[in-house]
Amino acid sequence: MTSKSTNTVWHHATITRTARETLHKHQSVILWFTGLSGSGKSTLAHAVEDYLYHLGISTFVLDGDNVRHGLCSDLGFNDKDRVENIRRIGELAKLMTEAGIITLTAFISPFKSDRNTARNLVPHGDFLEIYCECPIETCEQRDVKGLYKKARAGQIPFFTGIDSPYEAPENPELVLDTQHLSLEDSVQQVIALLEQRGIINLPRTKEKT
Template sequence: MKKSIDTVWHHATVTRVRREQMNAHRSVVLWFTGLSGSGKSTLAHAVEECLYGHGCRTFVLDGDNIRHGLCADLGFSLEDRSENIRRIGEVSKLLVEAGVIVLTAFISPYRQDRERTRNLFLHDDFIEIFCDAPLEVCEQRDVKGLYARARAGEVKEFTGISSPYEIPINPDLTINTGSLPLDECVEQVLAVLRVRGIIPNQ
């Protein structure tokens, strides 16, 4: 994407470091990825609820919600999916600068898109979390009936059925969301945040 030569980055006096000091925690992106129905949104919101309860500044970027506004103009072609993730990455970067713990819940099926997003951040600012649930479990959980429609050919380019999902090769955390109770999944995420010094030990 070509950038205008007339735009100059404005450096704020209220910096990320100052915001983090006020918040008493670091900012970071928790990038939940996995098949539709793997538990990304459920886990992201459960983690946020826990963090919020401990006074952390958080925000969840959820796939469906984003497509109601910021990405309402995008479809589900390869190009549009890639642009969808690019926009989310840029929004996440702004929120990290604002001192927020950002939780994103997107299928983000392609490794190239996830890696491009990771490269927007410093090493410790991006935590890729693979929500590992078998396809059959995801289909059983499908309250929207999307898998059934995809298998009937009514939904084109549906990840896991007619479009690929590229499993993360070396995610920061893999959680068996197909069988583990939600509270155990939440604790695994919080444990990583404590170990990395994102949040204090509580």
């Protein structure tokens, strides 16, 4: 077992988060998309990022599949590794808020305790949990990768919704019925949330007189 180093010291940044937010002309925040596989998390996160990008807003998406090619490539999918996966993402997202950007995370993140741990890493209001609510039957119908079919056949162990639980959020900042809402409507609800929280300020079209 590798012991933790006792010789590390936290170095405070020369440029503050507030200064970076001023440079970007918006506040930083974590948008934490959670839901079953196939509920639309990644699709929505990237669509929101694209919308914000075209408004000149600095963003970055942390995608569940992508991080397992590098940052979390050493982890499996049992409960212990899933906890560690989300811990790492939470810490990374925290650093990105210090960089003054809007970070969008798209992970199943099935356990309430892990999501709460990630929330508690940052100041109140800096973590917005967005629950992509969708019945598992619909998620299975959308499953172009055939993951649910493989999981039901016993080929993928610890698959959320099949042989590993998903704990739905109790008090998320936003619930999206991704079974029925269009992608465009879902994006607009996320943008509205950011406006309501004062994270971004969208330009207003002048009324004709």
